[in-house]
Amino acid sequence: MAERDIAHVSAVELRTPVLDDTVRFFTDQMAMEVVERRGNSVYLHAWDDYEAFTVKVAGTDTSGIGRTWLRARSPEALERRVRDLEAAGLGEGWISDEFGYGPVFHFTDPDGHPFGIYYETRRYTASDATRPSLKNQAARFPGRGANVRRLDHVNFLARDVPVNEEFLATALTGRASEQIVLNDGTKAAVWYTFTDKSYDLVYTRDWTGTEGRLHHVAFATDTREDILRAADVFLEAGVHIETGPHKHAIQQTFFLYVWEPGGNRIELCNAGARLLLAPDHEVITWTETERAKGQAWGLRTIESFHTHGTPPVVL
Template identity: 55%
Template sequence: MERSFDIAHLAHVEMYTDRFEESLDFFVQVYGLTLSGQDEASAYLRAWDDYEFHTLKLTRHSTTGVGHIAYRAASEQALMRRVKAIEESKYKVIGWVDGDLGHGKAFRFEDPFGHVFEIYWDTVRYEPPPEEKPKLKNLAQRFHGRGAHPRRLDHLNLLAEDVAEFRAFMETCLGSRVTEMIRLDNGRLGGCWFTINNKTYDLACTEEHGGGNGRLHHVTYATDTREDILRAADIFLENGVHIETGPHKHAIQGTFFLYLWEPAGNRVELANSGARLILAPDWEPVVWTEAERKKGQAWGLKTIETFHTHGTPPVKKEGH
C-alpha cells in the first residue's frame, strides 16, 4: 500500500473519569501535566513540549475509558481527502462536529469496535502565560519539573476483538502503516503497532481478553530519558499511586516503560523509546510469534495477568 501523508500526528485523547477531581489532581500534581483550560464537562491538559492547546481531554462521566481519539491532518486539503476516503469506506461515519477549546471543526467516524475517532486541521496553538513562558523560544512551555513532567503525548493502546479488522480500519481511514505485530499460533493477530509518520508507533491495538467493547488499554506520554521514569516511580510510590508493572523494557518496540492506574482506574504509561525512528519508506513489519512473546519482556520480566485483562471501562459481570 502506498504511504499516505494526509495525517500529521496523533493529536489528543479524550479520557473519561468518574472521579474527576481526583483524576485531575493526579494528572496535574503527580503525573505533571499542565491545565491549559477547563469548562463544565472537561479539563484540557498538556505536556510541557506539546505545541497544541491540549493533548489530553479529561471528561466527567459515569464511567471510565476513552471518549475519542483525535489526529491532526497535514492540511485542509489533506483533511478533505481523508474525509472522502472514510465516507467511501464501509466504516461508520458520525460526521462533522464543532471543535472545543483546542481546535476547530472535526470529522468523526467509528471503528468496528466502538472507538470514536476524529480528524481536524484548524488547531489552537498553546500560548504560555507569563509564568509558563520558556527561556528558549523553540520550546512550547517552560520545563517546570512538577511531578513526573513528561515531555509530550506519545501513543495510546486500544483493545479490539479482531485486531486484523482494526488494522484494515487504520490503513483505510488514516493511512497508517504497521511497524510491528504479534502473530498468534491460531493465525490471529494478537497485536499491531501503527504509525502515520516516522515515529515507531502512535497507536497500538491488542486483542480484547476481558469481554468488553470499545475499551481503552492505556494512554502514554513520553519522557526525555529513562532516568525520568525511574524518578517518576518514586514519585508515584510516595503518592500512593498503583504501579502495575515496570520500570522495564518492552521487547516489542524497545520502549522503556512504567505502567500505573490513575485514581479512576484508567491505565496510563510513561515511556521512553530513545532515538528510534522508522525512516525506511519500505519498512516491513516485524512479526513476533506467540512463543517469542511468552518469553516476557526484553530483559525477562513476565507480563502480569492484569495487563491482559484490565481495560476501561470495566466489564459488567453477569448478574451485577
C-alpha cells in the same frame, strides 16, 4: 503505499468517575497545566505540546477512553480522509465548538472508539508563569512530578484486530511496524505509525470480546531516568504501579505502567532514538512462543496486563 495523510495523534479524552482526583493526578504527578474547563470536562496541556491541549478529562459514571484526535497534514489531506471515512460508513459529521480546534470531523473506528480529525488548530500560548527561557519549546520545563513532554501513543482494546488494522491502513493511511501472530495464525496485536516514530496507535485483542475499550494511553519522557524518578513520585503519591520500570521487547520501549485514580492505565515511555526511517520497513512479527518469554530483560508480563481494561467489564 498510499500517501500518509495523518500528521500525528494530537490529544485524547479520558473518562473518569473521580474527576477531581484524575485532574490532580495529571497536574501533580504528570506535571500538566489546566488550560480550560467546560462543564464537566477539564483540558490539560503537557509542557512541550505545540497545540492548545493534550488531555481532556471528562467526569462520567465510569472510566474508559473518549475521543482521540488526529491532525491531518494539510486541508487536502483532511478532505481525502473525510471522503474515505464517509465511504467506509464510519463518519458522524462535523463539529466546530471543540476547544483549541477549528472544524473537526467526528468518526469511529470499526470497534466503536470515537475519533476526531481536523487541520485548523490553535497553538498553545504561554502565560507569564509558563513562558520558557528557550523559544523553541511550548512552555517552561515544569521540574515536578513526571515531567511528561507530550502524548506518545494510544493502545486500544478491540474485539476484532484485523478489521481495525484494515481501518488503520486504508481509512487512516497508517503503516504497520510490528505485530503479534498467535500459533493459530490470528493476530493478537498490531502497532501502526503515521510518522517516523515506530508507533502511534495500537490495537490489542480484547479477551472479553467487547468493543470500545482502552488498554492504555502513553506519555513520553525525555530519558529513562525521568521514568525512574516518576516511579518514586508515584510511590510517594500512593498511585498504583502496575509493572515496570523495565524494557519492552516489542518496540524496545522503556516503560512504567500505573493506574490513574479513575482506573485507566497510563504508561510513561521512552523509546530512545528508535525511528523508522526506511520507507520500505518490513513488519516485525512476534510469535506466541517469543511473547511467552516476557519483556526484553526477562520480566514476566503480569496477569493484569492481559485482563485489565477500561471501562471494566463484568463477565
